[in-house]
Amino acid sequence: MTETPLPDPDERVGVSLRLMDITVALLLLIVGAVVVYDSYRLGAKWASDGPESGYFPFRVGLLICIASLVTLVQAVRARNLSYVMFVSLARLKLVLTVLIPALVYVFCVQYIGLYLASAVYIAVFMAWLGKYSWLKSIVVGVLVNVSFFFMFEVWFKVPLWKGSFDPLHFLGY
Amino acid sequence: MVEINALFQGFAVVLSPFNMLLMTIGIVLGVIIGVLPGLGGANGVAILLPLTFAMPPTSAIIMLSCIYWGALFGGAITSILFNIPGEPWSVATTFDGYPMAQQGRAGEALTAAFTSSFVGAFVAVVMITFLAPLVAKFALQFGPPEFFAVYLLTFCSFIGMGKGSPWKTLAAMMLGFALAAVGMDTVTGQLRLIFGFTELMRGFDFLIAVIGLFGIGEILLSMEEGLSFTGKTAKINPKVVFETWASLPKYWATSVRSSLIGIWMGITPGGATPASFMSYGVAKRMSRDGEKFGTGQIEGVIAPETAAHAAGTSALLPMLALGIPGSPTAAVLLGGLLIWGLQPGPLLFVEQKDFVWGLIASMYLGNIFGLVIVLTCVPLFAAILRIPFSIIAPVILVICAIGAYTVHGAMLDIWFMMLFGVIGYLFKKLNYPLAPMVLALVLGDRAEDSFRQSMLIAQGDMRIFFSNGLVGGITGLALVLLFWPLLSRVIARLRGTSARAAPQTPD
Numbered sequence: 001m002t003e004t005p006l007p008d009p010d011e012r013v014g015v016s017l018r019l020m021d022i023t024v025a026l027l028l029l030i031v032g033a034v035v036v037y038d039s040y041r042l043g044a045k046w047a048s049d050g051p052e053s054g055y056f057p058f059r060v061g062l063l064i065c066i067a068s069l070v071t072l073v074q075a076v077r078a079r080n081l082s083y084v085m086f087v088s089l090a091r092l093k094l095v096l097t098v099l100i101p102a103l104v105y106v107f108c109v110q111y112i113g114l115y116l117a118s119a120v121y122i123a124v125f126m127a128w129l130g131k132y133s134w135l136k137s138i139v140v141g142v143l144v145n146v147s148f149f150f151m152f153e154v155w156f157k158v159p160l161w162k163g164s165f166d167p168l169h170f171l172g173y
Numbered sequence: 174m175v176e177i178n179a180l181f182q183g184f185a186v187v188l189s190p191f192n193m194l195l196m197t198i199g200i201v202l203g204v205i206i207g208v209l210p211g212l213g214g215a216n217g218v219a220i221l222l223p224l225t226f227a228m229p230p231t232s233a234i235i236m237l238s239c240i241y242w243g244a245l246f247g248g249a250i251t252s253i254l255f256n257i258p259g260e261p262w263s264v265a266t267t268f269d270g271y272p273m274a275q276q277g278r279a280g281e282a283l284t285a286a287f288t289s290s291f292v293g294a295f296v297a298v299v300m301i302t303f304l305a306p307l308v309a310k311f312a313l314q315f316g317p318p319e320f321f322a323v324y325l326l327t328f329c330s331f332i333g334m335g336k337g338s339p340w341k342t343l344a345a346m347m348l349g350f351a352l353a354a355v356g357m358d359t360v361t362g363q364l365r366l367i368f369g370f371t372e373l374m375r376g377f378d379f380l381i382a383v384i385g386l387f388g389i390g391e392i393l394l395s396m397e398e399g400l401s402f403t404g405k406t407a408k409i410n411p412k413v414v415f416e417t418w419a420s421l422p423k424y425w426a427t428s429v430r431s432s433l434i435g436i437w438m439g440i441t442p443g444g445a446t447p448a449s450f451m452s453y454g455v456a457k458r459m460s461r462d463g464e465k466f467g468t469g470q471i472e473g474v475i476a477p478e479t480a481a482h483a484a485g486t487s488a489l490l491p492m493l494a495l496g497i498p499g500s501p502t503a504a505v506l507l508g509g510l511l512i513w514g515l516q517p518g519p520l521l522f523v524e525q526k527d528f529v530w531g532l533i534a535s536m537y538l539g540n541i542f543g544l545v546i547v548l549t550c551v552p553l554f555a556a557i558l559r560i561p562f563s564i565i566a567p568v569i570l571v572i573c574a575i576g577a578y579t580v581h582g583a584m585l586d587i588w589f590m591m592l593f594g595v596i597g598y599l600f601k602k603l604n605y606p607l608a609p610m611v612l613a614l615v616l617g618d619r620a621e622d623s624f625r626q627s628m629l630i631a632q633g634d635m636r637i638f639f640s641n642g643l644v645g646g647i648t649g650l651a652l653v654l655l656f657w658p659l660l661s662r663v664i665a666r667l668r669g670t671s672a673r674a675a676p677q678t679p680d
Contacts, residue, residue, distance in 0.1 A: 017603075024603055028344050035351045038366050050629045053363040056621045057354040060347050067344035074338070086602060091397045098396045099595070102389070102570055106587050114578060118571040122564075130563025144568055148575065156224050161578050161587075 014088035021075035028068035035061030097129060113163030119145040176302055183530030186231060187538055195236040196535060200543045201550075203243015208251055208554050210395045210562075211569045213261075214244035214485075215501040215611070216387040219380045220576030222509050230513035231528050235535040237509060238489070241502050242294065242539045245445075245485050246547045247554065249286040249478055254279060254555050262445035262481040265453040269466060269473025280413035282474050283551055288421060289428060289475040291544045293483035296432040297439065298536045301490050305522070305533075308494040312519035317626035318637050322647035324620040325638075326654065327497055330441055331609040333657035341605045349610040352377045353617020360625060372585050379614040380580045383505055385590040386607050388573040390597020392566055409551050417471075424475050427456050431476045435483025439499055440491060445484040452480030486536065493529060494519060497616065501608050504615040 039054030039061055046052070075081070087095070101121065108117040123141035126132045132140075152158045162168055186192070206217035218237050225233035248263035253270035266286060273282035315323070328346055335342045355366045356376030367373040421428075431452040438448035456476035457466040466473045488499030489506070496517035498504040510517045515525055522529055547554070577590040600607060613620075631637035639645040653660065 020599070021603055024599055024605075025344075028348065031348065031351065035354075035366060038368070042363055042365060046633055051625050051633070053358040053361045053365055055628075056624060057351060057365060060350040060354065064344055064347040064351060067340045067347065070340040071338065071344060074340070087397065095393050095397050095598070098393060098566065102594075103591060105570070106574065106591055109574065109587060110584055114571075114575060118574070122567040122571065125567035126563055130561060132563070140564060144571070148571075152575070152579075156227075158223065158579055159582075160575060161582075161584050 011088045011090050014090075014092065015086045016082045017084040017086045018075055018078060018081035020086040021078075021081065022072060025068045025072040025075055029065055029072065032061050032064030032068060035064060037061075101125060109161065109163065111163050111165050112167050113165075114160045115145045115149055116163070116167055118148070176306055179306075179526060179530045180302060180534060182526070183532075183534030184538075186527055186531035187235065187534045192232055192235050192531075192535070193538075195232055196239045196539055196542055197546070199236040199239025200243040200246075200539065200546050203240035203245075204247040204250070204543075204547060204550075204554050205243075205557060206240065207244035207247020208557050209565060209569065210257070211388055211392040211566070212572070213387055213391070214241050215505055216384045216573070216576075217244060218502055218505045218509075219383040220388075220572060222380060222505065222512070223576070223579035225509070226512065230510070230515055230525075231531040233513060234506065234509065234528065234532050235539075237506060238532060238535060239539045239543070241485065241506070242536075242543045243546075244502075245294075245482050246287060246290055246543050248481075249290065250283065250547070250551060250554055251558060253282045253286060253474070255558060257558075262449045262485070263477070264446070265449040265477035266474055266481075268453065268477075269468070269470050272467070272469035273471070273474065276469050278469065280409045281417050281471065282469075283409060284414050284417040284548065285421065285471050285474045286478045287544055287547050288418065289431070289479040290482040291540055292428050293432050293435050293479035293481070294486045294536070294540045297436050297483040297486035298533065298540070300436055300487060301493070301536070302533055305490050305494045305529075308490065309519040309522040312495050313523075314643075315519070317623040317630065318640065318644045319647065321620065321623040321627050322638055322644050322651065323495060323497060324616060324623065326647055326651040327491075327616075328609065328613065329651040329655035331606070331612075333654040334441070334447075335606055335609075336447070337604040337606060339658060341603070342609055345600065345605040345607070346609040346613045349613025350617045350620070352382070353379075353614050354621070359618060359622065375581065375583075377589065377614065378580055378586065379611060380505065380508060381577050381586045381589050382593045382614055383501060383611055384573050384577050385593025386597035386600075386611065387501070388569065388576075389591060389594025390601055390607075392569060393594065393598040394601060395562075396566065409548060414548060420471070421475070424472055427460070427472050427476050428479050430455060430459070431479035432483045435480035435485075436487045438480070439484035439487030441499070445481040445488070445500065448484035449477035449481040453477045489532075489536075492517070493521065493532070496521075496619075498612060501611045504612055508615060 035057055039058035042054035043052035044054035044058030046055075101124070105117055105121040108120070119141040121141075122144055123134075123137040126137035126140060127134050130137075152160050187196070202221070203217070206212045207214070218240050221237065221240060225236065228236075245262070248258060249266055249270070252258045252263040252266040253274050256267050256271040258264040258267055270282045270286060273279065331346060332339045332342050351366070353376070356364070356374055358365050364374060434452045434455065435445070435448045438451065439445070453473060453476050456472055457463045460466070460470075460472050462470055462472070485500065485502070488503045490499070492498040492503040492507050496507065496519075498507045507517050515521065515528065573590060574587050577586045578584065580586060597607060600610075627637050631640075637644075638648045
């Protein structure tokens, strides 16, 4: 490869489109097989009172298998796609800087509830990725969630998840 | 003229102060949703749906459909000022809209975009007013085989008319059907595909899927592109508006053509996005200034915007008259009907006159309101985009999480939302279409029911789908659409050989 070097070496390495195509097709094939298996277990045939529970999903599962097999074969044969980038390492890092904190956030929601976790998440995201001062970030995080609190708990009377530890219990909602 | 009477009754429903307030709130929220990355018509409506559970259904649908109109308007603002399509259907608007903004004609472009959106929607609403009751009346004769044939037609047209690989469309669609089957089987009461996890008994709610696929997936995608908003400023004053309006009648032919394309693509589940591209392409070919398209031609803004709005609006026709949505957003609205306790389908026109005609009347008023609001408040909405992405992104994610939680009040749904977000990211990047998957997830149970009922009637004989002219015709059309890619290739080859025999004619 004698291309002009890009400023960021991470832009040049990454996952190829072909690899991702193959991976996703394989995953879908597994899903299809699982659907077929379970529908067959339930009964995919014709009972005395009509079609059994697995009758329709069995056919759906078969179609998933067929469609993903064709996609798989097409992807395996399309060698030229090996050089097409699905995502470069640099960009993958950017995506993961959003995805991983988001997963941690949902994990925290489970225990400390939507309001607290959201306030922390917004503040950390702003301070860490947006390079805002901590004071500013915390103020925004808290304000946004206080307004959500009033909107949901007070106005619309839609209670949100407070977490299994329920740290906001003292508010009485 | 029964329709006119009914329509006026609808206006009487809409013109209550409460409903007018909801319309305004809906439009403003909708434009904000349309402007923000990661929030669009479908997931915006999905997130706000739980807040309407306690409202009367008519008020609820008025607010939610106004959010949809607002989102359609909002997409144009970001395309023209920032060269970032806020919604997929406004991609084609960037081609000429952004160059116009660069030349300092942003006001002109925005006025043209909003006005043509309005025109497209208006034509489509008039069409709905007169056509929807007829379709519904006709569909009252439908039995299970006819309904299944219509479902088949909907899904086959996705495969045949889709741009990408038909196999990927099929896989995405069937994944939707499989997800819809998870949980309790409504006919036999057996538990399907839950593998011992009792949490899965409720099945996957499509609202969660919509929020994840379109919301979280979109945030991941925009993060990858490393968004930085650098936009043109918008100055709209009455003088620009009236000057632009004076110049618009010249392009009536483009408007009519684009409205028709939009209506056609909206009723058949092509959707607003392909409609806007197709309309742009046709306008480019038909216009006298075709070769100047892409450099800031006002026609290049009119064509896609008219078609997108016409398609977005007419997607509600099959939703109302048949209970089969033409777009993901229409699907979410249909989900709303079920939650509010209304049975979608042709009977809606008989049993819920106030609801149906209130909605149709609100489409007229909502679009007029929308036009006025966007024309007067553009700078305000554009300012939203200047809020940095590092504040917007976490707030949107939190809103999505709240939206996912409120659907059933289940924590597990937030995890599913994240899962669907990753699926949405992968599918978008690999060109698996999301719309058929969402529609399959929504319609899965009902398609299955009509299939099983037909099979019961016919004792398992597939020939029931050809048993009379009506059902046979629909099924036949579905099959033609399904194999359209193959058929068109065959036709092209036949024509190719005859063209080679005859002297070549330029097309």
